[in-house]
Structures are given as structure tokens and as C-alpha cells.
Amino acid sequence: MSEINQQGLPVTIIIGFLGSGKTTLLNQILQNDLDQKVAVLVNEFGDINIDGQLLVSYEDDMVELSNGCICCTINDGLVEAVKRILARKEKVDRLIIETTGVADPLPIILTFIGSDFRYFTRLDAVITLIDAETFTPEHFDSEVAFKQIAYGDILLLNKTDLANNEQLTALESYIASVKKNPRIIHTQYAQVPLPLILDVSLTNTDSFQEQHHHHHSHHLKTDGFMSLSFQSDKPFDVYKFQKFLNEGLPLEVFRAKGIVWFAGSQLRHIFQLCGQRNDIKSEPWSNTPVNQLVFIGRHLDADKLRQQLNNCLATSVTL
Ligand SMILES: Nc1nc2c(ncn2[C@@H]2O[C@H](COP(=O)(O)OP(=O)(O)OP(=O)(O)O)[C@@H](O)[C@H]2O)c(=O)[nH]1
Numbered sequence: 381m382s383e384i385n386q387q388g389l390p391v392t393i394i395i396g397f398l399g400s401g402k403t404t405l406l407n408q409i410l411q412n413d414l415d416q417k418v419a420v421l422v423n424e425f426g427d428i429n430i431d432g433q434l435l436v437s438y439e440d441d442m443v444e445l446s447n448g449c450i451c452c453t454i455n456d457g458l459v460e461a462v463k464r465i466l467a468r469k470e471k472v473d474r475l476i477i478e479t480t481g482v483a484d485p486l487p488i489i490l491t492f493i494g495s496d497f498r499y500f501t502r503l504d505a506v507i508t509l510i511d512a513e514t515f516t517p518e519h520f521d522s523e524v525a526f527k528q529i530a531y532g533d534i535l536l537l538n539k540t541d542l543a544n545n546e547q548l549t550a551l552e553s554y555i556a557s558v559k560k561n562p563r564i565i566h567t568q569y570a571q572v573p574l575p576l577i578l579d580v581s582l583t584n585t586d587s588f589q590e591q592h593h594h595h596h597s598h599h600l601k602t603d604g605f606m607s608l609s610f611q612s613d614k615p616f617d618v619y620k621f622q623k624f625l626n627e628g629l630p631l632e633v634f635r636a637k638g639i640v641w642f643a644g645s646q647l648r649h650i651f652q653l654c655g656q657r658n659d660i661k662s663e664p665w666s667n668t669p670v671n672q673l674v675f676i677g678r679h680l681d682a683d684k685l686r687q688q689l690n691n692c693l694a695t696s697v698t699l
Pocket residue numbers: 396397398399400401402403404405431480481509538539540541542567568569570635637652653654659
């Protein structure tokens with residue numbers, strides 16, 4: 381084992397509800413932490429890895445991807461991925477895990493504390509992202525959203541540009557009712573000085589020892605989240621897609637993201653939707669154009685949504 385493994389590879393877990401800014405934070409870290417070799421583990425709820433494609437990639441960094449929800453269905457996948465990272469010959473300075481927006485943090489934390497990983501890794505901190513504009517406990521009505529606050533060692537109250545002072549104050553009081561002495565940092569686009577969140581040794585591992593391995597999460601069933609992935613090698617008609625967003629998108633969709641290809645456009649469009657807000661950024665394609673979208677929400681009518689998306693595809697007339 382390398383020197384770093386004997387000391388314990390520092391692990392940072394990034395959690396937070398759908399669309400709160402986890403990938404944005406990960407990109408901030410990858411862009412700024414240039415002297416270090418960072419292993420990144422991204423777990424997505426949908427079948428297509430969108431986040432992996434949106435990460436700034438550095439040749440030196442290692443990105444492992446997995447689908448499903450690490451906290452319940454593929455914990456073995458998480459264990460295997462961590463083992464692969466620990467077994468690598470090259471020096472790794474830290475491991476950062478980005479979980480899905482619907483992940484229960486506890487099983488992930490226990491994976492590091494309650495297994496042999498505790499001899500080779502050191503859980504440094506659990507960072508929770510909170511969307512200051514849309515987060516209300518009632519709105520999400522989600523056990524997971526509550527746990528994400530409760531288990532966060534550092535809470536980044538993100539998107540403060542979209543929230544007013546009353547919202548921020550109300551949110552802080554709610555957080556204080558869930559968690560004693562919370563460590564809250566206000567952020568925009570998850571910009572935070574890295575010394576405030578990395579190598580901070582904030583996770584109190586002793587407090588988790590009793591909960592050990594027998595914890596089993598039913599959160600997906602409880603919370604009723606589901607995802608729908610859509611992929612097509614035909615482009616969308618931009619007007620049809622816009623109409624779908626304005627008039628056809630079911631309210632049950634909380635979050636959508638993806639790579640979008642519009643007929644007549646030479647650009648790759650990055651589509652992001654959080655609650656009622658959506659935006660599309662454009663950049664050149666680096667691979668063959670394709671449409672890849674993931675929709676996450678509650679009680680979605682998958683067949684209907686898929687049909688709506690198929691209806692947005694450009695026909696030979698509009699191509
Ligand atoms: N206005 C505003 N937008 C933000 C901020 N932080 C992130 N965003 C945007 O919010 C959207 C979602 O951000 P992500 O970082 O992808 O969120 P996430 O938590 O990784 O999302 P999931 O993995 O789907 O749960 C993107 O369009 C971001 O650009 C912020 O502080 N202000």
C-alpha cells in the first residue's frame with residue numbers, strides 16, 4: 381500500500397438534493413485543486429451518465445461512474461469502485477464522491493466507517509448542497525432531503541443569487557431545527573475557498589459506529605422518485621422542444637438534464653432544469669451528435685413522457 385493509504389486516503393462525500401449544485405461544486409474542486417491527483421466517483425440515478433459528461437476532465441484525474449443509487453441498490457458497486465481506486469499504483473491524493481440527488485447519505489458514510497475501508501481511508505467531511513431558491517421541507521416532502529441536512533458536516537447554502545433574505549433566514553432557521561450548531565456557508569455556483577471544505581477532518585466517525593451495517597434504506601420507495609432516460613440519434617426540432625418545456629412538461633418532473641441536439645444547429649446544448657427553472661448552454665461537439673436526457677421526479681408516466689419526447693424529434697420536413 382502506498383504512503384497515502386497508510387495515512388488514510390481522504391474522502392469527501394458530496395450530497396444534496398436534485399439540482400442543488402453538486403456537480404458544480406465538483407467542477408470547482410477539480411478546476412482549483414490542480415496540484416493533486418483526485419479520484420472522483422460519480423453516481424447517477426438515471427441510466428445515462430450525464431454528470432460524467434459535464435465534469436471538467438483532467439487527464440490526471442480518475443473518474444469512476446456508476447448508475448442507480450449507491451446508497452441502496454448498488455452498494456457493492458461503490459465498494460468495488462473504491463477498491464479499484466485504492467489498488468491503483470499511482471499516488472492518489474483524495475477521493476471525492478458525488479452521490480445522486482436522492483441518495484440517503486448514511487449507507488454511504490457507513491461504507492467507509494463500518495468496513496475495512498476505515499484502515500485505508502479517512503472520511504474527511506460530508507458536504508451538503510442546498511438549493512436556497514427551491515428548498516422547502518414541505519415542497520420536497522422527502523425523508524432524504526431531511527437526512528442530507530442532518531448528516532452534512534458542512535452545509536453549502538447554494539444559489540443565494542436566486543433567493544431573497546427572508547428565504548435565506550427561513551431556511552437557516554429550518555436547518556437549525558434539524559441540526560445543532562450547523563456549519564453553513566452561503567455560496568453562488570458553489571464557489572467556496574477549498575481550505576474551508578477539504579482536509580477539515582469534520583466527520584465524527586464515533587457517532588456512526590453504533591449504526592453500523594444493518595441500516596437499510598427504503599427511501600426510494602418512501603419518496604417515490606423515479607427516473608426516465610431518453611436517447612436518440614435524431615435531433616430535436618427546437619420549437620417543438622421549447623413548446624414541450626413550456627406546455628407539456630409534467631409538474632412531477634423535479635429535475636432534468638442532458639445533452640441536446642437541435643436540427644440545424646452545429647452546437648452541443650447542455651440542458652438543465654431544476655424545478656420551474658431551465659437553461660440551455662451551448663458549446664462545440666467533441667463527439668458524434670446525439671440526444672441524451674434524464675428526467676427525475678415522482679410518479680412519472682414514463683410512456684407518456686417518452687412519447688412527448690419522441691414527438692419533439694425533427695421530422696424529415698423540419699430537418
Ligand atoms: N443561478 C444559479 N444556478 C446555479 C448555482 N449553482 C448551480 N447552478 C445551476 O443549477 C443547475 C444544477 O446544478 P448541478 O451542479 O448540476 O446540480 P446537481 O446537484 O449536481 O444536480 P443532480 O446531480 O441532478 O442532483 C445547473 O444549471 C447549474 O449551473 C447558483 O449558485 N446559482
